């Protein structure tokens with residue numbers, strides 16, 4: 001599933017930095033990832049955002065695509081992001 005956050009500047013002169021920020025920013029808080037984690041649907045979120053999202057949910061779903069998801073080992077995902 002490909003779901004991108006809809007909020008980022010479309011200015012052409014900022015294109016490269018926008019892409020960079022988009023790749024590094026969390027769809028929940030729209031900020032640069034803190035402790036990024038990757039779900040089984042391959043969407044990424046801050047660990048904090050995910051935990052906050054999941055405290056309100058009975059089942060663990062992806063905040064973006066709503067897939068029921070599994071959190072893989074965070075240490076493994078940190079390595080995979082680099």
Ligand SMILES: [Zn+2]
Pocket residue numbers: 026027028029030031033034045046049
């Ligand atoms: Zn976040």
Ligand SMILES: [Zn+2]
Pocket residue numbers: 001039041042043062063064065066067
């Ligand atoms: Zn997802």
